[in-house]
Amino acid sequence: MAFAFFKGRPNISIFHSPSVSASSEALQLLRAAVSQPYPPGAKHPLEFNLEVIDSKLPTRDQISTIQGYLGSNAGLGAFLSSSADSNSPAAVHKAATDSLDKVKWPIVVNWDDGDASIGSVQGVKDMLKKLSDKRDGTGGEKKGWF
Numbered sequence: 001m002a003f004a005f006f007k008g009r010p011n012i013s014i015f016h017s018p019s020v021s022a023s024s025e026a027l028q029l030l031r032a033a034v035s036q037p038y039p040p041g042a043k044h045p046l047e048f049n050l051e052v053i054d055s056k057l058p059t060r061d062q063i064s065t066i067q068g069y070l071g072s073n074a075g076l077g078a079f080l081s082s083s084a085d086s087n088s089p090a091a092v093h094k095a096a097t098d099s100l101d102k103v104k105w106p107i108v109v110n111w112d113d114g115d116a117s118i119g120s121v122q123g124v125k126d127m128l129k130k131l132s133d134k135r136d137g138t139g140g141e142k143k144g145w146f
Helices: 021-035 060-070 089-098 121-136
Strands: 011-016 049-054 107-110 115-118
Touching (some): 021 049, 021 121, 060 089, 060 107, 115 121
Antiparallel strands (some): 011 107, 107 115
């Protein structure tokens, strides 16, 4: 019996606040990257599934997962613009739920590649560059078994 693992399109979610200009810019970048050649001058758009979640927070479990994607240098406070209690995913979720103004929008997550950006258009550009490099075979990924 042979096993083959098919890896489909990456799934990217943007937790978006239309009233935040950085969030709107990030959403525009993501939509353009999936519908037009990306980066400009490339032959093809990027291929990923885009999920737009308007004015809603990630769940507590998603916050925990996203924090893991951000790495050990990023604490849970990365989600909030104020110094609210951020010692657990539940505390971050509660503080953000109490006041959505405290959230650093947008929160963009590539669930398949374990990549995330919070409150940063540049972080979204970096994420798209990684996808472009991966598509074009220029990302420095090792090929084969070794």
